[in-house]
Amino acid sequence: MKIHVPKHIESLIPYKPGKPIADLISEHGVDEVAKLASNENPLGASPLAIAAAIESMKDAAYYPNGGKSIREALAKYYGLSVDEVIAGSGSEGVMNTVMRTFLVEGDEVITSEGTFGGFYVLAHAMGLNLRLVPMKDYAYDLDKIADAVTPQTRFIYLANPNNPTGSYFNKQKLVEFLTRIPNTVLVMYDEAYYDFAIDDVPDYPSLLTSHIPNVVTLRTFSKSHGLAGLRIGFGVAAPEVIQLMLKVKLPFEPSGPAQAAGIAALEDVKFLKQTIEVNREGKAQWRAALSELGLKFVETAANFYCVILDSATEADRVLHGMEREGIIVRPLAGFGMPNAIRISIGTPQQNARAIEVLNTVMETANS
Numbered sequence: 001m002k003i004h005v006p007k008h009i010e011s012l013i014p015y016k017p018g019k020p021i022a023d024l025i026s027e028h029g030v031d032e033v034a035k036l037a038s039n040e041n042p043l044g045a046s047p048l049a050i051a052a053a054i055e056s057m058k059d060a061a062y063y064p065n066g067g068k069s070i071r072e073a074l075a076k077y078y079g080l081s082v083d084e085v086i087a088g089s090g091s092e093g094v095m096n097t098v099m100r101t102f103l104v105e106g107d108e109v110i111t112s113e114g115t116f117g118g119f120y121v122l123a124h125a126m127g128l129n130l131r132l133v134p135m136k137d138y139a140y141d142l143d144k145i146a147d148a149v150t151p152q153t154r155f156i157y158l159a160n161p162n163n164p165t166g167s168y169f170n171k172q173k174l175v176e177f178l179t180r181i182p183n184t185v186l187v188m189y190d191e192a193y194y195d196f197a198i199d200d201v202p203d204y205p206s207l208l209t210s211h212i213p214n215v216v217t218l219r220t221f222s223k224s225h226g227l228a229g230l231r232i233g234f235g236v237a238a239p240e241v242i243q244l245m246l247k248v249k250l251p252f253e254p255s256g257p258a259q260a261a262g263i264a265a266l267e268d269v270k271f272l273k274q275t276i277e278v279n280r281e282g283k284a285q286w287r288a289a290l291s292e293l294g295l296k297f298v299e300t301a302a303n304f305y306c307v308i309l310d311s312a313t314e315a316d317r318v319l320h321g322m323e324r325e326g327i328i329v330r331p332l333a334g335f336g337m338p339n340a341i342r343i344s345i346g347t348p349q350q351n352a353r354a355i356e357v358l359n360t361v362m363e364t365a366n367s
């Protein structure tokens with residue numbers, strides 16, 4: 001007997017995360033590794049969050065409460081009502097819930113080329129009719145995305161700032177875009193890099209408290225709060241939307257330690273401030289280095305740089321050259337950009353070392 005496998009699953013290329021540090025050590029025998037591949041927090045996690053997660057382990061034998069604790073904390077923090085908030089195992093967990101709630105196989109969904117690979121994988125895994133609109137100068141082309149909407153369109157995904165390019169669109173662009181989108185189309189607006197963007201972009205358009213009926217806004221604790229390993233993110237939408245999502249969400253997502261850490265991280269203003277400062281400095285450090293090397297890169301509003309190389313072969317060469325010296329960066333084929341790499345901004349020391357390695361790798365090409 002052969003088990004039936006849906007065609008869209010058979011052809012599915014799974015999401016490929018950044019290479020773990022342990023893998024690089026075993027592959028290349030290097031003893032000092034900087035992982036600049038997954039836009040994680042180079043300062044680690046908020047110490048308050050770690051302490052809260054450890055404390056919550058006393059309840060490890062009990063099932064968690066489905067997100068109740070963190071939903072209440074988030075509602076209080078952002079001045080929302082609890083029934084406007086949902087939490088999940090990372091924002092990708094929430095993304096999964098949104099999509100399983102509102103979409104079925106064959107539904108038409110639209111996003112940009114060169115955006116978050118995790119969304120592409122979820123869309124393909126559900127057998128959705130995914131339509132990709134080309135980028136304009138490595139950024140979302142919102143006019144063309146609005147033009148692409150048809151009576152069959154059910155859903156649009158926007159990441160602002162975008163991963164992996166780091167580009168962003170401003171308030172005016174977003175408002176114009178939203179006025180063109182029928183209210184029957186659900187817009188999933190992903191603010192994973194909000195804390196970095198708001199530091200950089202005076203008119204960064206957060207929709208978290210906008211109360212637009214057909215918008216779900218996503219945020220994560222994985223980046224600026226350093227909790228990627230604990231898996232905690234959240235979504236905000238109209239109560240009717242959240243109520244439907246709660247029917248579909250895995251009942252015990254997110255875990256107790258993840259919720260405890262998230263709640264504590266919300267209050268750790270000092271850690272967040274340090275994170276933003278380190279990122280601001282690192283951004284300047286990388287910008288200067290990439291310019292000096294004459295490399296093409298996208299201006300970023302997030303915690304990484306997207307570097308455009310001449311070809312996929314060259315991107316591969318640079319990536320492997322850096323890996324051999326203990327620097328893990330991200331290949332972008334899974335994001336639809338095989339000729340580019342993404343470098344997450346690290347501590348000043350990690351950046352300095354990675355820049356030195358990149359310089360050597362580029363020199364080797366030119367010699």
Ligand SMILES: Cc1ncc(COP(=O)(O)O)c(C=O)c1O
Nearest residue numbers: 090091092159163192220222233
């Ligand atoms: C734009 C964007 N959205 C969502 C995620 C998922 O984050 P998490 O599931 O860790 O919250 C990421 C992670 O890289 C991202 O870049």
